[in-house]
Amino acid sequence: MTAKYAYYPGCSLHSTAVEYDASFKAVAAKLDIELEEVPGWVCCGTSPAHSTSHLLSIALPIKNLALAEAAKATQMVVPCAACYSRFKFALYDMHHDQKIGDEVKEIVGSSFQGNIKVLHPLEVIAKLPAAVLKENVKRQIDDLKVVCYYGCLLTRPPKVVRFVAGGQTPPEAGDDVEYPTTMDKILENVGINVLDWSYKTDCCGGAFALSETDAVLTLTQRILKNALEVGADAIVVACPLCHANPDTRQAEINAKYNTNYNMPIYYFTQLMGLAFGYSPEEMLINKHLTEPALLRNVGKEQSRMSW
Amino acid sequence: METAIMPDAGFLKRLDNEIKVNVNACYQCGKCSAGCPMNYAMDLTPAQLIHAIRLGLKDLVLNSKTMWLCSSCQTCSTRCPQEVDIARVMDAVKIIAVAEGVKPQVPKVIAFNKATLRNIKWFGRMYELGLICDLKLRTLEFFKDLGLGVRMLRKGKLKLVPSVSPGRTLATMSIFSRVSNKEGQTKK
Secondary structure: OOEEEEEOOHHHHOOOOHHHHHHHHHHHHHOOEEEEEOOOOOOOOHHHHHOOOHHHHHHHHHHHHHHHHHOOOOEEEOOOHHHHHHHHHHHHHHHHOHHHHHHHHHHHOOOOOOOOEEEOHHHHHHOOOHHHHHHOOOOOOOOOEEEEEOOOOOOOOHHHHOOOHHHOOOOOOOOOOOOOOHHHHHHHHOOOEEOOOOOOOOOOOHHHHOOOHHHHHHHHHHHHHHHHHOOOOEEEEOOHHHHHHHHHOHHHHHHHHOOOOOOOEEEHHHHHHHHOOOOOOOOOHHHOOOOOHHHOOOOHHHHHHHO | OOOOOOOOHHHHHHHHHHOOOOHHHOOOOOHHHHHOOOHHHOOOOHHHHHHHHHOOOHHHHHOOOHHHHOOOOOHHHHHOOOOOOHHHHHHHHHHHHHHOOOOOOOHHHHHHHHHHHHHHHHHOOOOHHHHHHHHHHHHOOOOOOHHHHHHHHHOOOOOOOOOOOHHHHHHHHHHHHHHHHHHHHHHO
């Protein structure tokens, strides 16, 4: 049965993370997940908004949720963990502070009901039975070993985001805040080798990419180091900021720490798409800045070998 | 030598108006500071900042680097055994510092915040190349990340021209102006 969701891509998926947008849509098509982009959506305000004005940081997400509600949606899927976090905070604050709620409704100028649910693609896919994922697998990618990097904002703070638990009716136990496994399980179900590691929810420096870049180098280096130490060939992410920092800053990290990292960072939807039979070109594998030949030829050699 | 401490009782009230977080619940276990990924760069640890707020040490707090170096990763707020929402306190302290005209100790972060918000206000969505140019004019670091920018452009990850829609710009412009009107009213 087709599941229908409003889709809020956020600014990154239209620019620095086009491969996340394309691969999520491709995977959704295989899994009968229908995505309808929220008409006229605007930026969620991200860190600069909540660092500058509490009211603004609530008003921008609520504007988008009101647009989705007006388009008759009851569930909205948000692939960027930073946007996802802002939406969850906006809903939480609206529900817990009547005054803010009234002010925001006045600012946004709509009769926002607040019954809409916000979900991350991981939550949407985690709802599906494992058998559905398994039956879509067309290709074995078993020579690749990965670690799953969830970053800060998917699971924290749990009372606000309720990662995995928030998408269930009735609410079930959510994923672990410090040691989540939702992405690990999804990838294992499509035949990817997932390794255990200890930096699943550590910060990469996030929004400091352009301002305090040196902090990004320090924090991201720790993440790359642990991934390499446990024997990973790649890091898999579910957020455009978790992708951008490790993908774009490896050369600078190598210069600063006298290291030799060359670790590709993939979106979990890109790996799912490859497993589902899409080509590396369709999954925009060549869009990354750190890109060893690792997955570029997936499918090509295999078809020669198997026939 | 005795250090003159001039507590400002109004500061705690001001903070309480901005956010509803009870900093007095803090018993200084230091868990927030231990888990903070940015602690190495801060002048006060998050726990010290919270304690300074409780003592009413407004000048010390507002002139600290700490809140500007908070990456909003939410680790402190998640782990606090007393449920003090420290990340929210960091935001409130930034907002009060700007409102009081305190010169920020980490000017690059505030330059980024201003450039980003202007970008959102004008275009409705982030126009990254425009944001980068605006940031360079504010920080005068014209050569920073130039090579990276070129590589991103080549990969088609940065748009040369913004995607413009009058309806969207109108939406964000009106939200920004209504928010600042509302905030002006509350201050009076």
